[in-house]
Amino acid sequence: MDFSGLSQEVREWLERNGWFPGRDIGSAEADELIDVRVRDAERQGNPLVPIDAAVRVIRTFGLLTLQYPRAGDLALEMNPNVGYDGDAGLISELGTNLGQRLFPVGYESEDYGPVLVDELGRFFHLHHTGAYFWGFNEQDAFAHFMSGAQALDAEDFFV
Template structure:
């Protein structure tokens, strides 16, 4: 996907942690009530779209820890940013999120938006990360560090259908 732009990032967790830390994250970070506000806004927005979404504890944990961060991709243009905000999406995304969740047999909730590809990052109830893109759904990783590393590596992502029930 973006391999040519990301050759300088080693995908080992320490490098991902350095990348996150350089953009405002630290272990134990918690945006507190702001996370609750963001979740409530997204829940209301999804309901208005006619496709209710329910946040899992895992999704709320991710929003509390990373919410509000703007994470530019290394070597990318300024527009290549992962916005850690569950309220950013695209028209009709709640329906598509609900459909993907049904196919996976697990609730999904948005936690971020990628500005370059205009895709939504999602977390299921077990903490797995998925990516909703106009070309379909993809698996990002078993947890946030694996998801960050896989997305930044530029490697081809696994199809979400490999995880369908």
């Protein structure tokens, strides 16, 4: 990943939360995280296929707890394994509507809604109120989370 696209604000926030340029949890640990999520999706009857963009995000940011800068109890947990029963079907449905496969890379700690990456590297959040677009890349997604701004409806990106 080219980290030159990260704003100074996002880079400093990531670094305060344990990230550093070149960070990589390694393929063995990433594969283990991914396999847990794949098995859970199969158990739910809606297989999820890991995609390159999501694997890259998991290797780079996996297992970090990215604290929301304005509230100590809210975080972006970069662990693809947390979700809720039935979320695999919702992820698959959202992917179909977007015309892109999606794979979880983390979750937002307040409601445990999965944060997803599609084949284009775009970020989406599956919230109990609907699906939302967080950005075209890591910079956009992290800046969005940090700001607390209202996200666009994922429907705006349906094919």
